Amino acid sequence: MTKVWSAVSPDLFQLKEWEGEGVLYLADSGDTHLLNQVGVQVLMILKDKPFELSELVEQLNQSIYPNSERITDNMISGVLTELYYLGVLTKVKS
Amino acid sequence: MNIGSIPQIDLLKTIQNEGVVFQVAGFTIKLQSPFPEVSKNIHKLYSDYPLAEQGSFIDFHMKVAPPKGLRRWYRPQVEFHLDGFRPFKPLPQDQAYAMFEWSLNWCIANHMHNYFIVHAAVVEKEGKCIIFPAPPGSGKSTLCASLVMSGWRLLSDELALVDRNAENVFPIPRPINLKNASIDIIRARYPGAIFGPIIKDTAKGTVSHLKPPATSVRLASQLSRPAWVIFPKYQAGSITKLEKKSKAQTFMGVAQNAFNYTVLGSEGFDTLGRLIDGCDCYDFCYSDIDEAIETFQSLLDSK
Structure with missing residues (x-):
């Protein structure tokens, strides 16, 4: 069984991005967090469509970072966990 | 009257x-x-x-x-x-x-929660204003006083009142609160400056208030468009350095210096986002006031 990651309802957060970096506002807590480029891209992709980790990594490698060092599952799983604990992602088993 | x-x-x-x-x-x-x-x-x-x-x-x-x-x-x-x-x-x-x-x-x-309020000095020239958000001790008031005494208009030494669309800063020109060594620095540079009493042993050290120029008071109803957000830092002996700061980092820095960011909730997030969209953002380190004044004049000339 694999986990599919998805963003929570857009009513629960706001994301603003400039030149890769971004700021994330959480409606429930009122907290704001600074996101690096990978965090921003992960959240933007999952806002549009849920993905499994491997699919998400593929997306990032193909469309976002085609010319840079390859992103690995390990690099992204930490980002997913952080966003999950911030309350902007959910994971469901499929 | x-x-x-x-x-x-x-x-x-x-x-x-x-x-x-x-x-x-x-x-x-x-x-x-x-x-x-x-x-x-x-x-x-x-x-x-x-x-x-x-x-x-x-x-x-x-x-x-x-x-x-x-x-x-x-x-x-x-x-x-x-x-x-x-x-x-x-x-x-x-x-x-x-x-x-x-x-x-x-x-x-x-x-005044109809405004987004930031702990910041604000000065203006040619219709464009600089917002200097900073915690106490950063040299914000010394820089603000120097710019104002050199021809920039004072909008505020303490509070940037930004409208919710982040299109304008609402001026509240009031006496500039100078502390400790900056009182003598400004007094020596501008002998014509008018000060209030020297008050010792306050929670902020020795303080004195500098009278704002009459022009700034007269133009208090004239709003100004925010063009720059610049974090000042006085550092003894440092070279004058103006460095680009990322917009996301600037957003976080302004939020930390805002009085009502959390009170305004998502509206505060939107307003601050729009403010940052419209501004160039920098960190500014200085120890020489003349160089600081020149730096901001060049910045204005380049806009």
Whole structure:
């Protein structure tokens, strides 16, 4: 069984991005967090469509970072966990 | 009619009795105080501010007065009252004038939530303003005073009031609160500058208030468009350095210096986002005031 990651309802957060970096506002807590480029891209992709980790990594490698060092599952799983604990992602088993 | 047109003795009597009602930019203030030191410095530093028209709505009913009881005479103290409410602990009586200034900052920062309010100095030239958000001790007021004495318009030394669309900063030009060494620095650079009393041993050290230029007070109704957000830092012996700062980092820095970011919730996030969209963002480190003034003139010329 694999986990599919998805963003929570857009009513629960706001994301603003400039030149890769971004700021994330959480409606429930009122907290704001600074996101690096990978965090921003992960959240933007999952806002549009849920993905499994491997699919998400593929997306990032193909469309976002085609010319840079390859992103690995390990690099992204930490980002997913952080966003999950911030309350902007959910994971469901499929 | 301005405060300065009232003879000092008449102003003293008015402030001691029914209170003087005057305009500070868009705010109407009523001030009562029995202390001659307060009325004397209102006459000196607020001489260019207009008296309010009779019957005007008063935003803040302020009173700076001694407490009841023994502390009226023994180690005399002063208290601030807002509509009869006393939000602060008393201070030594020789800090009465500073208490008025700090209390007015508090009144604006805690009640004007129709604006996004940042702890920042704001100066303007040619219709474009620089917002300098910074915590105390960063050299913000010294820089602000130097720019203002060199031809920039003062919008505020303490509070940037940004409208919700982040298109304009609302000016509240008031005396600039200088602390410790910066008092002598500004006094030496600008011998014509008018200061209020030197008040020692306050929570902020030695403080004195610099009178804002009459032009800045006269143009208080003229809004200004934010063009730059710049975080200043005075560092003794440092070279003058203006470095681009990322917009996301700037957003976080301004939020940390905002009085009502959390009060405004998602609207605060939107307003601050729009403000950052429209501004160029920098960190600024300085120790030489002349170089600092040149840097901002070049920045303006390049826009």
